[in-house]
Amino acid sequence: MRKINVLLFAFILFSFLLICSKTYASQISKPDRSEIIEEVSTVTGLTTDIVSLVLSENPKLLDDIGDSVFTVKIINLFAEAKDVEAFEDLYEYSLDKVLTKSLPPQMTFFLTAVRAYKTSLEMVRDYMVIPAFDEKMYSRYFETRLEQIKQGDMSLEAKQYAFSAATIDKSSGSLFPDRGYYVVKNKMFEDIIKAKGYNPKLIGTDEKLGLHLWKQIDEFWMNRMEARLNHELIKKGRKEIINSVWKNSSKQINAIKVAASKIQEIKEVKEKHKEDIEKKQNSMESYNSEQKDEKLRKLQNIFEAQFSKDGKLTYSKPWQYDEKNKCYTFSYCYKGSLGDTWCWDDVCVTQGQAQDILKRGSWK
Structure with a gap:
């Protein structure tokens, strides 16, 4: 299974660098930093805030893990492509600078093969409209190559053998060249000769040049089918491939988790300290509130005891503590036994005055 995963990795690198569309190139x-944070948060299960703090304190870690996120992004774009025909032009970005950091070292040789193929593919595509796939031929190629991949055979000879098997029609019970392929191949051969301005009669006498052109066409179809095969395997194995990328980045992931754990501990200590302070403040506020209420009751009792002896008190605003003006306030009317009446609105007894009244035990 591990060997197959490694091979699938190779397919990503091989196929994506072979064929990539203008549409995808723009994507x-x-x-950016926010994408990296979001992806790492998903992989680690950490909050984006914690990941952001960790990467802010570790710029190198941000760069290293960013390469893995980029690799995953490329894998997803490739896997989500509609088909091989969705890729119109070769993608010129040097992906090997990023991907080789996430892939096993033995996969780097694929980059050399890709660069060589890019040149040969461009030579063919410049002179013709690319024909559609022959599904029967591709099906034969797929079956042969899949068996080779399971056995770990990634050699050029294996691919050439699969191509030979694909261009043989076994449906009649005999081994005959696939007629459909050779019709297409001959048409492509003629198109190249015409586009390059070669004399067909001279090509017929120049065996070396003719064989070279036939070989170019075969290589184009072989690599085209290989790209489609890779694309289909990537679609099916995307999850395992991405998991392998993160496994290769386990050192960075673990470093992020360790740093996050320390930040979380510090955060919890700060939150606990903040919570303790808030509790003390609440307790103090509650105590102060009780003290104010007690003072208010005593002041009211002293006031009423003194002014209710010879008359009657009525309140238009009850006793209360005015936080804004920092005083005990109330509004009242007094009606004496002789019929004398007076009213006073918004009486304001300051803290200092209240202390004096309580100390004396009388209002005046």
């Missing part, structure tokens, strides 16, 4: 850019 392929290194992930």
